[in-house]
Amino acid sequence: MKKILLLVIITTCIFTTILSDNVCKAKNIDSSHTVLAELGALSWCPHCPKASQALHDLFSSEEYNFYYVTLVYDKSIMAQKRGGWLRDAYAPMLYIDGGYDVVDYNPMSVSSDYARAISNAGKREVHDINLNVNATWMGNAKIDVRISIKNNEKKPYFGHLRVYVTEIVSRWDDEDGKPFNYAFLDYAFNTYVLVRGGKTFELSKIWDGTKKHGNQTFPDIEPDNIMIIATISHWLPHIQKNPWDNPSPYFIAQYVDEVSATTPD
Numbered sequence: 001m002k003k004i005l006l007l008v009i010i011t012t013c014i015f016t017t018i019l020s021d022n023v024c025k026a027k028n029i030d031s032s033h034t035v036l037a038e039l040g041a042l043s044w045c046p047h048c049p050k051a052s053q054a055l056h057d058l059f060s061s062e063e064y065n066f067y068y069v070t071l072v073y074d075k076s077i078m079a080q081k082r083g084g085w086l087r088d089a090y091a092p093m094l095y096i097d098g099g100y101d102v103v104d105y106n107p108m109s110v111s112s113d114y115a116r117a118i119s120n121a122g123k124r125e126v127h128d129i130n131l132n133v134n135a136t137w138m139g140n141a142k143i144d145v146r147i148s149i150k151n152n153e154k155k156p157y158f159g160h161l162r163v164y165v166t167e168i169v170s171r172w173d174d175e176d177g178k179p180f181n182y183a184f185l186d187y188a189f190n191t192y193v194l195v196r197g198g199k200t201f202e203l204s205k206i207w208d209g210t211k212k213h214g215n216q217t218f219p220d221i222e223p224d225n226i227m228i229i230a231t232i233s234h235w236l237p238h239i240q241k242n243p244w245d246n247p248s249p250y251f252i253a254q255y256v257d258e259v260s261a262t263t264p265d
Contacts, residue, residue, distance in 0.1 A: 031122030034259040035066035036231050037114070038095040040088040041180065042074050047105055049176040051092035054111040056181050058118065066118050067229050067261045069164050070180045075172045077214030078186045087242060087251035097121045098233050099253025104243040126257040128152040129195075133163065133230035137223040137264035141209030145188040145228055148202050151195040157234070160254050163189040164229040165207055167221065168263075182227060186213035192235065223264040230260045 039055055041048040058064050071079035073091065086095055094103040096117050103117045130150040135143050143165070151157040170183035188207045195201040209218035233254035242249040 031065045032124055033065075033122065033126045033257060035064075035118050035121045036097055036229075036256045036259045037066055037068035037118060038082070038086070039068060039070045040083050040086070040091050040093040040095070041070055041072055041174070042091045043072060043172055044074070044175050045091045046175050047107065048092045049174045049178060050107060051094070051105055051110055052174055052178075052180055054114055055094070058111065058115055064115065064118050065122055067227075067259050068182055069166055069229060070170070070183045072170070072172045072180055072183050076184060076216070079184050081214075082184065085251065086253075087248065089242065089244065089247050089249075093242070097124070097256040098231070099238070099240045099251060100124065100255045102240065102242055124255070126255075127157060127159075127234055129157060129159070129232055129258045131230055131232050131258040131260045133228055133260045133262050135226075135228045135262050135264040138206065141219045141221050143188070143207045143209075143223075143226065143228070143264050144204065145207050146202070146204040147189065147230055148200060149193060149195050149232060150200040151197055154197040156197055157195045159193055159195070159257065160233045160235055161189050161191055161193050162231045162233070163187055164231070166227050166229055167218075168225050168227050182229070185209075185218055185221075188228060189230075193232075227261055227263050231256050232258050 041052060055068055059068055071082055073080050073083050086099060092105045094114060100121055101117045103113050106113060132148040134146045138144055145163060165185045165188050166182040167185055168182060170180040172180055172183055174180055193201055209221045233256045238253045238255060240251055240253040
């Protein structure tokens with residue numbers, strides 16, 4: 001199977017290629033939590049349009065309890081950095097729940113492969129955490145983002161909070177000339193949090209699209225084209241393996257416990 005190989009180097013962000021509303025989308029899906037999917041992609045990758053469309057169709061069907069983010073590596077330094085964490089070397093590649101599962105691209109079964117991985121991840125045993133995100137449009141590309149994390153367990157919870165600011169219909173097109181969906185612009189939060197047992201932890205900030213995000217600014221974003229996707233992962237690292245042997249396939253995964261999303265009001 002031909003794929004696009006890309007070498008993600010966090011320090012230099014060089015790529016080498018080789019060809020060979022806080023409301024859950026799902027309809028009454030029995031799952032332990034809302035799943036996160038992250039699609040590693042390139043604007044010139046010939047296989048990415050089919051992968052992107054398959055994922056978007058699953059999301060639009062409202063039959064699966066998940067949200068997704070598209071990491072457009074060749075358009076965003078912030079996406080490159082996330083891909084570097086995951087040690088992604090091929091596109092398209094789908095990462096489920098922070099690396100709990102990694103789904104390679106197969107053109108004959110891409111939709112069913114993605115659906116199966118999302119469904120299986122939704123059955124995982126997770127920490128009992130409630131996560132809520134609210135966002136208010138402040139004008140001039142500024143968004144007030146507010147997060148609430150409730151620990152329903154007795155023990156303290158130490159987690160990695162990642163809050164993705166995504167563009168629903170992206171400014172970046174795939175190789176077929178169609179916009180990507182839910183393309184990652186930058187984090188509103190990317191930090192560790194400690195929540196005592198039975199307690200709620202809250203935090204907020206103004207995300208400003210006019211400021212530098214990597215090497216870009218986004219002063220032209222529109223409120224109805226932005227989705228804020230909040231995720232919380234337990235801090236405990238898991239050594240996971242990407243579906244190849246060379247380059248180095250191993251990465252540190254932090255499994256997602258809960259996801260919440262909203263658009264600015």
